[in-house]
Amino acid sequence: MLDNIKILIVEDDENINRLLGDMLHKNKYITKAAYSGTEALIYLENNEWDMVILDLMLPGIKGEDLLVKIRKHKQMPVIIISAKEGKDVRINTLKMGADDFISKPFDVDEVCARIDSSIRRYKEFSSASIFNGIFKYKEISLNKDNREVFVNEVKAPLTSIEFEILSLLITYPRKVFSKANVFESVWKSEYLCDDNTINVHISNLRSKLNKAGATNDYIQTVWGIGYKI
Template sequence: MNLTNIKVLVVEDDADINRLLCHILAAEGLTAVPAFSGSEAELRLSLEAYQLVLLDLMLPGVAGEALIARIREQSTVPIIVISAKSTLEDKVSLLRLGADDYITKPFDQEEVMARVHAQLRRLQYAPVQENGGETAELRGLFMDKGRREITLNNEPLALTKYEFEILALLLSRPDHIFSKSELYRKIWQGTYLGDDNTINVHISNLRAKFAAVTEEEYIRTVWGIGFKLV
């Protein structure tokens, strides 16, 4: 993978951990930019584009959870949370909020880089192509794949990268029932092992965002098979 011009924002208030993460990233050829508070991270994100964010939760200024929500209001940049919080509830909550991955402290350096590379690969091979002329529409749901914008009944929806890609895939074949295995293979570029809750979390998140605008059903679960648009 060509890592030229890949910039990673490292948001961690512990100077030693921030320095270590930046060193790990730089050793792999990535440009690592440190931020030591949620407020500083928000400022840096407003000034330039990043391809990935590594994020602690316990931050001065703006807490990590609030920062994730603010980022997702305007960006689909991948976010990897690195935190001492380790319960399943914490992880599920952060995925619902918009994080793309989660690493528990204390972390292994090789695991950090493996997950960083995984996110960058998914970003590079995202199934939605940057084609400004490609759009899709279904019952008031309108997607501009090139601009990566979506509206429902003329109301803009703020979707995470993976929520957008799942919806784009469903819209590409509205009559097709996509199995979890098929969704995982096409979007996460891996083999679905059958015990991963990732897809359910993102589907649930999409439904919640639709429900905030309309009572109409858009994504139906076909029990024992998968998901389809209706």
């Protein structure tokens, strides 16, 4: 278990908030309870957190709106725990930047396992850093000024489109980009469901990173949604 992990629990139901807090305390996490989106925003603006557990149906600022505000400035994991149902709700919140979605009623052990997993991934992803305009993530270094990409010390000869895709993903580690997000950000035009174009460039990008010596497939497919690094 990692030490000094601080988790903000945003849940207006006092019993559920207390249940989550007790569970996390038993696992040595430090928690703070917020009972509205407005109260949570104050805590987010004045403190640093390693994770947010977020209900969607909140008084004050709605959970979806709070998620958007979080993702404008912060990269820590956000797990949605909500009674809202439907595939569209789950997909939309993931597209907005949530890391996971758990439906109510929930199994306490499953929630704990998902929190532990997200925290471990976050600590790995936080190894991504920027120094002198060079984005570093594990073995990959991306220089936006000279548009070069290296895997360790080996240069990956990317095309302009491949570079732009990787640049987009590595600038926002963990964020899931829909195919429309990728297309409109890279090609600067409206997305018209041209999945094949994106798939070919993603495949080529993965191949070139692997040929340069990458030991993992860093470009991950989130099925039904898009891609992330």
